Amino acid sequence: xxxxxxxxxxxxxxxxxxxxxxxxxxxxxxxxxxxxxxxxxxxxxxxxxxxxxxxxxxxxxxxxxxxxxxxxxxxxxxxxxxxxxxxxxxxxxxxxxxxxxxxxxxxxxxxxxxxxxxxxxxxxxxxxxxxxxxxxxxxxxxxxxxxxxxxxxxxxxxxxxxxxxxxxxxx
Amino acid sequence: xxxxxxxxxxxxxxxxxxxxxxxxxxxxxxxxxxxxxxxxxxxxxxxxxxxxxxxxxxxxxxxxxxxxxxxxxxxxxxxxxxxxxxxxxxxxxxxxxxxxxxxxxxxxxxxxxxxxxxxxxxxxxxxxxxxxxxxxxxxxxxxxxxxxxxxxxxxxxxxxxxxxxxxxxxxxxxxxxxxxxxxxxxxxxxxxxxxxxxxxxxxxxxxxxxxxxxxxxxxxxxxxxxxxxxxxxxxxxxxxxxxxxxxxxxxxxxxxxxxxxxxxxxxxxxxxxxxxxxxxxxxxxxxxxxxxxxxxxxxxxxxxxxxxxxxxxxxxxxxxxxxxxxxxxxxxxxxxxxxxxxxxxxxxxxxxxxxxxxxxxxxxxxxxxxxxxxxxxxxxxxxxxxxxxxxxxxxxxxxxxxxxxxxxxxxxxxxxxxxxxxxxxxxxxxxxxxxxxxxxxxxxxxxxxxxxxxxxxxxxxxxxxxxxxxxxxxxxxxxxxxxxxxxxxxxxxxxxxxxxxxxxxxxxxxxxxxxxxxxxxxxxxxxxxxxxxxxxxxxxxxxxxxxxxxxxxxxxxxxxxxxxxxxxxxxxxxxxxxxxxxxxxxxxxxxxxxxxxxxxxxxxxxxxxxxxxxxxxxxxxxxxxxxxxxxxxxxxxxxxxxxxxxxxxxxxxxxxxxxxxxxxxxxxxxxxxxxxxxxxxxxxxxxxxxxxxxxx
Numbered sequence: 001x002x003x004x005x006x007x008x009x010x011x012x013x014x015x016x017x018x019x020x021x022x023x024x025x026x027x028x029x030x031x032x033x034x035x036x037x038x039x040x041x042x043x044x045x046x047x048x049x050x051x052x053x054x055x056x057x058x059x060x061x062x063x064x065x066x067x068x069x070x071x072x073x074x075x076x077x078x079x080x081x082x083x084x085x086x087x088x089x090x091x092x093x094x095x096x097x098x099x100x101x102x103x104x105x106x107x108x109x110x111x112x113x114x115x116x117x118x119x120x121x122x123x124x125x126x127x128x129x130x131x132x133x134x135x136x137x138x139x140x141x142x143x144x145x146x147x148x149x150x151x152x153x154x155x156x157x158x159x160x161x162x163x164x165x166x167x168x169x170x171x
Numbered sequence: 172x173x174x175x176x177x178x179x180x181x182x183x184x185x186x187x188x189x190x191x192x193x194x195x196x197x198x199x200x201x202x203x204x205x206x207x208x209x210x211x212x213x214x215x216x217x218x219x220x221x222x223x224x225x226x227x228x229x230x231x232x233x234x235x236x237x238x239x240x241x242x243x244x245x246x247x248x249x250x251x252x253x254x255x256x257x258x259x260x261x262x263x264x265x266x267x268x269x270x271x272x273x274x275x276x277x278x279x280x281x282x283x284x285x286x287x288x289x290x291x292x293x294x295x296x297x298x299x300x301x302x303x304x305x306x307x308x309x310x311x312x313x314x315x316x317x318x319x320x321x322x323x324x325x326x327x328x329x330x331x332x333x334x335x336x337x338x339x340x341x342x343x344x345x346x347x348x349x350x351x352x353x354x355x356x357x358x359x360x361x362x363x364x365x366x367x368x369x370x371x372x373x374x375x376x377x378x379x380x381x382x383x384x385x386x387x388x389x390x391x392x393x394x395x396x397x398x399x400x401x402x403x404x405x406x407x408x409x410x411x412x413x414x415x416x417x418x419x420x421x422x423x424x425x426x427x428x429x430x431x432x433x434x435x436x437x438x439x440x441x442x443x444x445x446x447x448x449x450x451x452x453x454x455x456x457x458x459x460x461x462x463x464x465x466x467x468x469x470x471x472x473x474x475x476x477x478x479x480x481x482x483x484x485x486x487x488x489x490x491x492x493x494x495x496x497x498x499x500x501x502x503x504x505x506x507x508x509x510x511x512x513x514x515x516x517x518x519x520x521x522x523x524x525x526x527x528x529x530x531x532x533x534x535x536x537x538x539x540x541x542x543x544x545x546x547x548x549x550x551x552x553x554x555x556x557x558x559x560x561x562x563x564x565x566x567x568x569x570x571x572x573x574x575x576x577x578x579x580x581x582x583x584x585x586x587x588x589x590x591x592x593x594x595x596x597x598x599x600x601x602x603x604x605x606x607x608x609x610x611x612x613x614x615x616x617x618x619x620x621x622x623x624x625x626x627x628x629x630x631x632x633x634x635x636x637x638x639x640x641x642x643x644x645x646x647x648x649x650x651x652x653x654x655x656x657x658x659x660x661x662x663x664x665x666x667x668x669x670x671x672x673x674x675x676x677x678x679x680x681x682x683x684x685x686x687x688x689x690x691x692x693x694x695x696x697x698x699x700x701x702x703x704x705x706x707x708x709x710x711x712x713x714x715x716x717x718x719x720x721x722x723x724x725x726x727x728x729x730x731x732x733x734x735x736x737x738x739x740x741x742x743x744x745x746x747x748x749x750x751x752x753x754x755x756x757x758x759x760x761x762x763x764x765x766x767x768x769x770x771x772x773x774x775x776x777x778x779x780x781x782x783x784x785x786x787x788x789x790x791x792x793x794x795x796x797x798x799x800x801x802x803x804x805x806x807x808x809x810x811x812x813x814x815x816x817x818x819x820x821x822x823x824x825x826x827x828x829x830x831x832x833x834x835x836x837x838x839x840x841x842x843x844x845x846x847x848x849x850x851x852x853x854x855x856x857x858x859x860x861x862x863x864x865x866x867x
Contacts, residue, residue, distance in 0.1 A: 032435045039393075039435055044385035045378015047559070049510050054800035057510060070453035085378035091415040098376040105368055105766055108774055109240025111510045111559030117376055136808045143558050143800070146240050147777025148770060149811045156203045 016080045018043065019087030029075035034058045036074050037084060045085035045114045049143065056142030060084045061144035066122045068141075085114035086108035088121055096162035097121045097155070108146030116142055120156045124163050130156070174268065179549050181237070181355060181798060182219070182274035182534070191223065193344065194271070198225040199305075201298040204291050205347040219273035220290035222251070222298050228336040230255065230262050232288045232295065235275025235434055237244055237267035237526040237531060239509075239561040241830045242767035243283045245369050246292055253363040254295035254355055257335075260370045266556030267533045277532035279563060279657055281730040281828020288763065288826055293352040298355050301346050305338045312472050314777070325605070356821040357761035364820070366766050383556050384514040384861040388584040394577035395439040396587065397429040398597060399447055401793035402653065404450040414445040422446065422582040430573060432581040436588070455595070456652040462501065462605055465627050468650035475648050476630040483641030485609075488620040492611035494680045500608050500669035501855040502628070503787035504600040504653050508805050511559020517574035518584040522646040523550045524797040526571045529558035536568030543572050544579075562778070563657035564806025595798035601658035606669035616681040618692050620648035623670065627651065629662030632835065635670060636728045637692045637843040659775070660831035661728045664782065664838065668856060671725035671839030676852065684713045685724060686845065695823075697758055698728050701735040704817050705756035709737035714847050720750070725836040732832035736776070738840035739812075742848045749758030750780055750810070750841055756817040757833050760824035765777040772816045772833040779837035781806045785857050804862075 003094030015025035018041060025036045037043045037060070046069055053068035060069045062085040086097045094102065097120035107113045116139065123130055123138040130138070133157045144152060175194045177184070183805040191200045202221035222232040232251045238244040248262040255262070259791050265271055267278075275287075294685040299319045307316045317332060325332030357364060374380040397409065411422025420442040421432040431446065433439035457462040465640045489495055506756045515528035524546065533553040552572065569797035570587055578585040588596070609622040621635060627649040634644065646662075658664070678688035681808075686706050693699055706724065715721050719742050726735045739752040753776045762768055785804045789796040797803045837855055846852050851864055856862070 023272070027435065028437060031435075035435065038385075042387060043378075044381070044387070047382070047511070048384065049512075049590070050592075050800045052799060052801055055510065083374075091375055091865055094373070094376065101376045102368065102372040105372070105770065107372075107375055108770060109383060109558065109560040110380055110508070111240070113375050114378045128531060136811070139808045143510060143807065144804060145508055145778070147806070149776030149777055149806075149808055150773055150814050151770065153639065153808070153811070 014074045014078050016077045016082055018082045019084060025074050032070050033060070033072040033077060033082065034069035035072055037069060043084050043086050047111055047114060049112070052077050055112075056115045056119065057112055059118045059142070061118060061122060064122070066119050071118060085118055088117060095121055095160040096166060099162055100155045100159035101119065104151055104155040104158055106148055106151040109147050112144045116144070116152055121158055122161055123156065128164055128167070129160055132157070172552075176270050176552065180270045180552070182269070182272070183549060186347070189557050191221075192343045195223045195231065196225055197341065197343050198223055198514060199301060199342060200345045201294045201301060202345065203294050207861060218275060218286055218290055220287065220294045222291075222294040224298060224302070224335055224339050226336050226340040228334065230257065231265055232291055233265045233272045234291060235267065235272045235534060236283045236287045237278045237533060237555040237558065239278065239529065239531060239558040239565065242369070242764065242770065243287070245367060246764035246767055247283065247287055247734060249363040249367055250292050251295040252290055253360055254297050257322045259362060259367055264669065266466060266619070266746065269533050269537045269551075269553045272675070277535060277566065277768045279531055281732070281831045284759070284763070284826045284828045285731070289772040290836060293348045294355055295383040296298040296352045296354050297348045302335055302338050306333050309333070309338070320672040336568050346580035350490050353462055363763050364761065364765065364822075367764060368766070370614050380557055382449065382511055383516065383527055384511055384559070384586075384588050385585065386516045386527055386556065388516065388518055391584040391586055392432045392434060392581050393439045393444040394430055394432050394574060394585045394587040395437045396573050396593075397443065398593065399450055401452060401455065403455055403793050406448060407451050408449040409574060410447045413447065417442050417445065421581050423577055425576055428573065428576060430577055432577050432585055452793070453864070458790050461603055461652050464652055465603065465605060465649040470648050470650050472648055475645060477628045477648065478633055479643075479645035480634070480660050481643035485620040485641040485643050488641050489609055489622065490704065492619060494861070495609065495611035496673060496680065497609045498673065499605055500672065500853055502601075502604045502665045502668065503856060504602055504603045504655070505658070505782050505786040506595055506598065506788055506803060507564030507658060508594070508800075508803070509560040512591060513565060513570040513598070514588040515570040515574035516584060516586045517571065517578040519578055520668050521825070522546070523552070524575055525552045525554065526575060527554050527556055528571045528574075529561070529565055530555060530568065530571065531561045531563070531565045535566070535651055536571045539568035539812050540572050540575055544575060562659040563661065566657050575661060583724055585753045592798045592801060595803065596795050599654040599656035601661065601664070602627050602629065602655040603653070603781070604665050606665065606671055606675060608673045610673055610677055610767055612677045612681045616683045616688055618677070625662075625666060625669070628665035631661055632663030632727070632729055636695050636698055636726070637674065638694045641695065653788065658728065659778070660834045663727065663831070663835045664779075666834040667725070667727045667729070668842070669840045671727070671836065671855060675723065675839075675843045675846065689726060693726070695733070697737075698726055698733045701733045701756040701758050701819060702726050702829050704819065705735035705737050705754050708815055708817055709739070709752075709754040710739060716847060719848055721844045721846070721848025723840045723845070723847055725839035725843060727832060727835040729832045729835055731827040732757065732829065734832050734836050736836035736840040738844040740841060740848055742845060742864060746865055747862065748784060748845060748859060750812040752782070752813040752815065753840070754817070755814040755833055755835065755836070757829065758819035758821060759829045759832070760826045762818060762820045763826050765818060765820075768818055768829045771829045772818070773814045774835035775830065776814055776837055777806055779810065779834045780810055780812070780841070783838035783841045785862060787857050833848060
């Protein structure tokens with residue numbers, strides 16, 4: 001890679017957008033998106049749980065696709081559009097998944113919740129009326145160690161109702 | 172960043188000398204001073220609590236308990252809101268700050284409801300009475316006292332009154348709780364005991380809730396700890412020169428501790444890889460010989476309870492019994508796997524240290540750090556922010572101490588976050604244990620003899636709720652091949668698994684339905700109530716005994732809570748097992764926060780499925796062989812059964828804890844259901860081996 005500095009640093013850095021805002025991430029190109037978000041950019045809503053893509057706590061949307069941020073080196077993100085939990089609400093208005101998690105109390109410690117909300121948001125974008133089996137399948141990459149799983153499934157179902165209600169009412 | 176600090180931690184200061192108002196501002200303080208207390212108020216039950224009502228309307232109540240996801244923040248706040256007659260949102264609960272909060276032994280053993288709750292209720296109820304009195308005095312002191320409603324004191328018959336804020340303005344008043352605080356009976360609760368949502372839920376779903384690992388201090392650096400290659404290895408030689416040659420990196424060695432500090436986690440990990448270390452290793456027990464090792468290496472308790480109790484002549488009866496069992500039950504080491512790994516952030520301000528850490532024992536962590544660093548306890552402050560779960564896995568102060576050492580050497584705040592692999596390799600486990608059971612039944616289906624001996628499980632749940640005249644129960648502890656410690660419901664899981672499977676085996680010998688057998692031999696009415704309630708909901712009708720489908724039941728009485736679980740399972744032709752439904756009936760006295768209790772019961776059931784079916788730590792030569800989530804399977808959405816939860820609300824009984832006991836009947840109920848479905852009697856946890864039911 002041209003312009004690679006002495007300490008393995010990317011001299012020019014990697015440019016991407018996070019929740020619509022252009023940012024430049026420098027440092028070693030081998031660092032993962034998760035650390036760039038949490039440390040460089042101070043977006044700590046995305047959580048570290050395992051470092052091998054097994055728990056879902058660090059799920060973000062990369063160009064619209066749910067992705068474990070701990071598995072993506074920043075060198076792969078030139079020009080990427082990243083959306084995190086901090087970008088799910090519109091101003092003060094929670095998105096349907098967020099609203100449903102609050103309404104149904106679908107968490108205990110809340111550490112897995114951001115990843116779950118991002119996943120649920122992506123699911124509903126693709127499939128506005130998911131079946132229980134669809135929901136469980138979508139959530140399978142995520143762990144909730146507190147065991148709020150039944151509530152989380154309920155929350156996603158509720159989120160789809162809210163989203164469809166919103167759609168019917170129009171923008 | 173740092174909340175205001177008292178001159179000395181309040182738990183270390185006699186009540187009359189506490190600088191409450193310098194720190195909190197003017198207002199009214201009500202505190203609960205345990206009788207006979209002079210100075211540090213430790214070991215009293217219920218413990219201390221205090222509450223402050225400020226002229227700006229702010230209400231802060233203080234407890235030494237911590238919130239690690241079990242929901243006590245909201246549950247305890249509900250009780251305070253109830254007694255103070257304010258909406259839940261008005262109550263701010265300050266938890267787990269060793270400078271500001273009452274001393275507490277730790278958040279474990281389901282003690283938040285029996286200990287912290289009554290103390291907080293008492294201070295809040297006393298504060299309400301004091302406010303009513305202030306209002307009455309302000310009105311001239313004559314006539315009928317007013318009523319506290321919605322944060323104000325209203326004179327009799329009026330619909331508007333004086334807000335609390337106004338009543339405490341310009342005052343600096345400390346009121347102790349008297350001998351008979353005016354508590355509100357559970358039957359009369361209007362806030363507590365009713366559905367409520369976590370007022371801070373919005374922060375959770377927007378990513379704004381700040382967990383320990385999310386804290387960022389100015390100039391904060393990142394630490395990484397040098398780790399031994401295997402258990403029992405000692406550091407012989409270490410050279411950090413190459414690591415320190417990296418920009419911004421500091422190498423630190425203090426005795427057996429070595430680590431690095433760097434400007435980012437990535438650089439810290441890279442620098443750690445450059446540290447050259449030599450270790451002296453010692454032979455460690457193998458997994459396949461661990462059970463024999465446990466039996467051969469007894470140890471004294473070391474703080475773990477050893478119990479024994481007996482009556483009659485169980486051995487004499489067993490010698491002549493024609494319907495008896497003599498079996499050994501086993502449990503593997505399992506890990507807590509809290510989703511947030513152990514994390515601490517340490518900051519020095521001159522000689523004084525503050526550590527933010529995800530621990531269940533902040534006061535113990537404070538004492539541990541002070542002692543290890545030669546500091547006065549007063550100079551160490553431990554604060555527990557929101558923590559991403561614990562399950563008994565976050566006791567103690569190791570990560571706090573590491574962060575404190577690194578921060579001191581670096582001259583900057585330092586964060587240390589365990590990797591998932593460190594969490595597995597350098598935490599501790601629920602113990603591997605053996606339980607030897609010998610028992611007999613009479614022809615009429617009554618227990619005739621009961622001998623129950625456990626090796627290395629611990630004492631909780633050792634006592635049996637089944638009526639039997641001739642019995643002996645005891646436990647011993649062992650030198651453990653792997654580090655072991657607390658776990659959600661710890662030994663009650665293990666002892667209850669052994670007992671409830673044994674009871675099923677005895678029911679089989681007696682040729683009596685397991686429900687009827689339990690009804691015949693149990694005497695605790697509350698336990699019978701949950702048993703009947705779960706059996707009815709599950710549609711219990713005796714053993715199914717059909718190929719591939721089965722159900723099983725189990726009960727448990729622990730920490731004054733009563734639980735019964737009915738499990739329905741399917742066993743595939745390939746001997747895979749799926750739990751299809753878990754019906755749980757639970758009773759824990761008066762229910763303070765129903766939705767949270769339900770959440771806890773469901774969560775306990777889900778978590779217990781892992782330990783029941785597949786969780787097991789594997790090891791060899793002092794190394795953990797499966798220290799990753801890709802290698803250590805915990806329950807996922809595909810494991811989620813239908814959960815049917817029945818809560819029995821006993822408003823006439825004091826509330827007890829609900830986070831642990833709902834777990835303890837799950838594994839035996841599943842084991843009994845598997846027997847029903849397959850005829851295979853499994854006596855070891857996990858019940859599956861490599862994901863399948865073994866042939867025997």
